[in-house]
Amino acid sequence: MYKVNEIFETIQGEGNYTGTPAIFLRLQGCPVGCSWCDTKHTWDIQPDLLIQLGDTTQKKADSDHWAQADAQAILALFQQRAYRAKHVVITGGEPCMYDLNPLCELLHQQGFSTQIETSGTFEILAPLQTWVTVSPKVNMKGGYEVLRSCLERANEIKHPVAMEKHVQELEQLLIGLDCQNKLIYLQPISQKAKATQLAIEACMAHNWRLSVQVHKYLGIN
Numbered sequence: 720m721y722k723v724n725e726i727f728e729t730i731q732g733e734g735n736y737t738g739t740p741a742i743f744l745r746l747q748g749c750p751v752g753c754s755w756c757d758t759k760h761t762w763d764i765q766p767d768l769l770i771q772l773g774d775t776t777q778k779k780a781d782s783d784h785w786a787q788a789d790a791q792a793i794l795a796l797f798q799q800r801a802y803r804a805k806h807v808v809i810t811g812g813e814p815c816m817y818d819l820n821p822l823c824e825l826l827h828q829q830g831f832s833t834q835i836e837t838s839g840t841f842e843i844l845a846p847l848q849t850w851v852t853v854s855p856k857v858n859m860k861g862g863y864e865v866l867r868s869c870l871e872r873a874n875e876i877k878h879p880v881a882m883e884k885h886v887q888e889l890e891q892l893l894i895g896l897d898c899q900n901k902l903i904y905l906q907p908i909s910q911k912a913k914a915t916q917l918a919i920e921a922c923m924a925h926n927w928r929l930s931v932q933v934h935k936y937l938g939i940n
């Protein structure tokens with residue numbers, strides 16, 4: 720069973736799939752504790768905030784209510800809502816706290832492609848066809864650190880930056896990692912002008928890519 724914070728259809732605003740229509744499945748729960756996290760309402764799993772799965776598609780604002788569902792129920796809801804997107808982004812919270820194999824396998828059988836957005840602090844339990852975006856977390860207050868196996872599995876590494884030390888953290892993580900088939904992105908934290916300038920300069924210097932959370936500039940989910 721998965722704990723679902725929300726389900727919605729939008730345009731992927733980050734990383735390699737930017738611009739792609741996608742169904743977003745946001746799972747509840749994350750212990751990593753990034754101070755600048757833009758989804759803090761997904762951190763805790765409060766038993767008294769349980770809702771029906773259908774109500775996770777109707778949220779008008781961020782909320783920490785969540786629903787319980789298995790893979791079949793999630794697929795049935797996608798069909799019931801008549802979503803058009805064929806790409807599913809599983810995010811959170813920290814989606815890799817869950818075994819994502821049953822869900823991704825079912826979605827692949829039904830013709831969807833899948834993508835995971837993860838901090839890389841939990842082992843990734845998902846099929847090889849699943850596109851894995853690791854946004855590595857270093858020294859966050861929850862005490863979790865990015866796993867080498869997650870960096871190795873990543874199809875893209877997307878590092879949030881606001882300060883020069885964040886660029887250095889990524890340089891350190893990439894030492895000895897085979898990046899031949901990986902895309903490397905910097906993502907400015909919270910659309911701050913200074914963070915964006917830093918990211919542009921560091922991308923140019925390292926030949927990395929820039930990811931700017933397009934949805935936030937567009938004012939969409």
Ligand SMILES: C[S@@+](CC[C@H](N)C(=O)[O-])C[C@H]1O[C@@H](n2cnc3c(N)ncnc32)[C@H](O)[C@@H]1O
Pocket residue numbers: 749755756757758810811812813814836837838839853854877879906907908909910932
């Ligand atoms: C909310 S997280 C959820 C998935 C997973 N826990 C993770 O951290 O990758 C999704 C993406 O948003 C990024 N993110 C979170 N807060 C952000 C912020 N304020 N500015 C830029 N990116 C942010 C994360 O680093 C991650 O790449």
Ligand SMILES: Nc1nc2[nH]cc(C(=O)O)c2c(=O)[nH]1
Pocket residue numbers: 729730731732733743758810811836934939940
């Ligand atoms: N449009 C849109 N694109 C996204 N890419 C990653 C997101 C996330 O919260 O993981 C996200 C999100 O919340 N909205």
Ligand code: SF4
Pocket residue numbers: 749750751752753756757758759761811812813838856
């Ligand atoms: S790991 Fe992801 S969801 Fe968890 S606190 Fe950090 S950015 Fe937020």
Ligand SMILES: [Mg+2]
Pocket residue numbers: 757758
């Ligand atoms: Mg987001």
